[in-house]
Amino acid sequence: MLDALEVVTTVVFGVMVGVEFSVAFVMNPILNALPEDSGQLGHAHGGRMLGAVMxxxxxxxxxxVAVWAIAGWHHHGTGLVVTAGVLLILNVIMSLLLLVPINNRNKTWTPENRPADWKEQMSRWNRYHYVRVAGLIAAFALLVAALT
Known part of the structure; x- marks a missing residue:
């Protein structure tokens, strides 16, 4: 049963990391390259869609991750799982404090109502998101290492 939990956790977490990675390194560059207001409208739509799912x-x-750590407490690799969980908690806290407030504003913006500093706010969101992605990749690597 623990093996199935490990696989499910790794897949669910890994796909989430992949989505966050693709936002940072695929979707945002595509949206930023669109002409005129299209990119900003795309960011707002993405903020609404992913803001609901993430x-x-x-x-x-x-x-x-918590269930894996508890269920596998006396198994090899539990320290790696706990460390991954701590990184994930730190990412959630960082997201709530830094990224979510910007996203909550961004998802309501249109070309008519966006603030003058909207590009600076999106740039700040991107910088925080890069840090979040790095933390998620590290946590994912720890989970994979715990499997071996």
Missing amino acids: PVWYLTSLAL
Whole structure:
């Protein structure tokens, strides 16, 4: 049963990391290259769509990591799983404090109502997101290492 939990956790978490990675290194560059207001409108739509899905995905991943750590407490690799969980918790805290407030503003912006500093706010969100992605990749690597 622990083996199945490990695989499910790794897959759910890994796909989430892949989505966050693709936002940073695929979708944002594409949206930023679109002409005129299209990129900003795309960012707003992405903020609404992913803003609804990602909290559930993060909490599900966190719950799965916690269950893995508890269920496998006396097994090899538990320290790696706990460390991955701590990194994930830090990412959630960082997201709530730094990224979510910007995203909550961004998802309501249109070309008519966006603030004058909207590009600076999006640039700040991107910088925080790069840090988040690095933390998620590190946590994912720890989970994979715990499997061996």
